[in-house]
Amino acid sequence: MTDQRSLPRALIVLLCTASAVVTLAGIRAVGSIIGPVLLALVLILAVAPVRTWLQSRHAPGWTLVAVPLTLVLFLLFGMVAVLTLSVAQMATLASTYGRQFDQLVVQAQRFAAELGIGTQQMNQALKTLDPGKIFELLSGFASGLLGVFSALLLIVVVVLAMCLDARSFSQVLSSQAATGRPRLIQALGSFADKTRRYLVVSTAFGLICAVLDVGALWVLDVPLPLLWGVLALITNYIPNVGFVIGLIPPALLGLLQGGPKTLLLVIASYMVINFVVQSLVQPKFLGDAVGLSTTMTFLSLLVWAFVLGPLGALLAIPLSLLTRALLIDSDPDGEWAAALISGEAPAGGRP
Template structure:
């Protein structure tokens, strides 16, 4: 029988969770900026520590990193803005090419013996809506990057406070060394996750941009940036990022070249996401596919399209926090992908 006191605690925790989530959803615009500032700071704080170990003065290291953040942010915003404007100008031509591609495909199917109502398919398909949806997705990313100034300011303040924050933690946990050890472990794992994920995402986008440029696909840098950003979205991110580039390849390149583009997209994403990333990340940082799927839905609903990019980082942060504390370690195990710990699980069971 469940103890009435514990039952009241469970209801209290559940109600608190609902209130917190509702508050986050209502303040999603501010929360997104805060989360991004914290995550980006986690990445560059590692670089800040490396520069300090090289005996570079902290103030010089700080301004150097801030300059890098500003440069990367404005480069992304510039590339997406320029490419998007050019893409919108050429949209009518792409719509016509896409329509001709569908007509030729229907004709080929009819010649092969299939009975297809061409007019019905053309009436069903809305080419302008499809390309409009693609433009809206890229446009939303571009709009968000244009507001990235607030994130940069947040990163600047967090990095400036990072040294004093460590001192504050030592004061807070001066009588409890174990809690300080748990927090340091949590901080280390978070930094490692973001550094590795950012590196593999950049590598994915860089290689894809080179491949698309080699085959002559329009806007290779834009699709490389999109591939890099959508690499943070699990499961469906790489698929969504590949669709515009593959369609442009179908419209402008021979079928053989398009097949090569598709194959290389698959090879690049599988090699980096399923082989390189787990080796660099560490098996203990794996999330269950079920947790990834529902976190994508949940944070996408709470924070919008940016929440889909932040879904895995936020969930991974929670998992690492649970793993770093013995009292909540069991929650981290429930969120883990035990198939990547098969050997350890067998040892425990035996």
């Protein structure tokens, strides 16, 4: 009788963890290359239905490349323009409201003194507050994304190459689905479908939130409502904390422009809009498209933001879906892991 010995489970976990750390460290080291390539991949997946529709209409071969490429370039240049405008506007606003902020600090000190809590430590803390620091943080986030888009030539070349290879790549996957690795091909197809559904739903409801946010900011007379609406749309792709990032600039401007009352109204408006649209309505349309639990979504944000910076935060969900497809969904024995990260019991499993 043959004595088959397998590695201890703990050792396997440690080896897998070490491999993941080394892989992520390698990706971070070449993030300036990997980031644009992954962004190009997500953009190509987003416009893939257009290519499929053209192919079903028997459109000329050159349109299967030109039309998706044009759409991707339009998206790229649009994002670059918005981010450039955001950085410029936030840099200008940081120096415009210094006097108003000083007046608010004095008012806060007087109010604290009337309540009998005007200690020296509180006064010192109020004096150290600087709106410029908040704007610098937001400008740094936008500048980080803009730095990725500065490699525009690389992104365009990669997108063009993917558009040219899309047809042959699809043919290879179709042939391998029947003879080679059907489970891997199925996992990659599921990744593409889930990513597109996530992008479509997030974009649609992000636009709804952005329009409502712009309307609320316009009523409250907060400066640059259109800019903050676009920022709300972009940050909608950042899970968990995107809402807070998009709220900070208009809330701060509301405080400087109209005082604490406007600040509270801006926060209340954003919270109501976010709760109704993104917490009550959006999940019904998104359903189980993401396939990640709340905990895994948050961990994905932390990991990919650490590895790829601001771009990793924006692409956290698609990158986690790709990782799941390659490591879990393609593995016949990975059902338990898929159930673990999705927070749902496997089909046919016992509760």
